[in-house]
Amino acid sequence: MTDCRLYLITPPSIDLATFPDLLARALDAGDVACLQLRLKEAPRDDLRRAIDALRPIAQSREVAFLLNDDAELAAQTGCDGAHLGQEDGDHARARTLLRDATLGITCHGSRHLAMDAGEMGADYVAFGAFFPTATKDAQHRAEPDILEWWSSLFEIPCVAIGGITAENCAPLVRAGADFLAVVGAVWNHPDGPAAGVRAMNAAISGA
Ligand SMILES: Cc1ncc(COP(=O)(O)OP(=O)(O)O)c(N)n1
Numbered sequence: 606m607t608d609c610r611l612y613l614i615t616p617p618s619i620d621l622a623t624f625p626d627l628l629a630r631a632l633d634a635g636d637v638a639c640l641q642l643r644l645k646e647a648p649r650d651d652l653r654r655a656i657d658a659l660r661p662i663a664q665s666r667e668v669a670f671l672l673n674d675d676a677e678l679a680a681q682t683g684c685d686g687a688h689l690g691q692e693d694g695d696h697a698r699a700r701t702l703l704r705d706a707t708l709g710i711t712c713h714g715s716r717h718l719a720m721d722a723g724e725m726g727a728d729y730v731a732f733g734a735f736f737p738t739a740t741k742d743a744q745h746r747a748e749p750d751i752l753e754w755w756s757s758l759f760e761i762p763c764v765a766i767g768g769i770t771a772e773n774c775a776p777l778v779r780a781g782a783d784f785l786a787v788v789g790a791v792w793n794h795p796d797g798p799a800a801g802v803r804a805m806n807a808a809i810s811g812a
């Protein structure tokens with residue numbers, strides 16, 4: 606029995622007229638540990654509107670609501686935390702701003718970055734991309750052995766990301782990933798996002 610759980614990230618752009626209902630149905634379909642709002646192109650006002658609309662949908666279902674890229678906005682708007690990359694500002698300042706809220710840090714395929722993030726106080730470290738992804742132009746790759754190495758040495762949870770699907774995720778679960786972060790595997794599932802959540806849950810449990 607694995608403790609690994611699904612970490613869902615929003616599609617790169619959403620329509621607030623229809624997405625809240627789609628999200629609710631996806632979250633009701635199975636186990637989702639957290640939702641990251643990742644709208645790279647959205648103007649700040651749209652981002653605030655999206656937070657206001659989507660945060661209650663996640664939090665009312667005990668799904669942690671994390672904001673991508675902006676710890677200050679996350680802290681101001683009642684998010685459960687933020688995910689920051691290596692270019693997303695001062696991690697130590699974000700740690701202070703977020704107080705007890707979650708701070709996750711992208712560490713690509715780097716043991717060094719992961720240890721720095723752990724020392725700085727990250728609540729999780731994220732490794733990737735494990736597989737080719739159509740969701741973004743990923744410049745870094747990671748191999749499953751980094752998950753084994755990290756989880757054998759450190760208590761801080763690790764997230765695997767990048768091109769993960771129900772079909773390819775088993776080695777990452779077995780290597781020790783605490784969370785699998787996905788976009789396409791859920792939102793582009795041929796039978797819809799709810800089916801995508803069910804497929805990921807089944808693949809994680811069966812790994
Ligand atoms: C869980 C998780 N892991 C990695 C990333 C990537 O963050 P970053 O490197 O800052 O890239 P962008 O997402 O900002 O394009 C993530 N968002 N979530």
Ligand SMILES: Cc1nc(C(=O)O)sc1CCOP(=O)(O)O
Nearest residue numbers: 733734738740767768787788789
């Ligand atoms: C947002 C993101 N960050 C990555 C990294 O490697 O840091 S890969 C990625 C995209 C994840 O989407 P999908 O599940 O559709 O591949």
Ligand SMILES: [Mg+2]
Nearest residue numbers: 674689690693
């Ligand atoms: Mg970022």
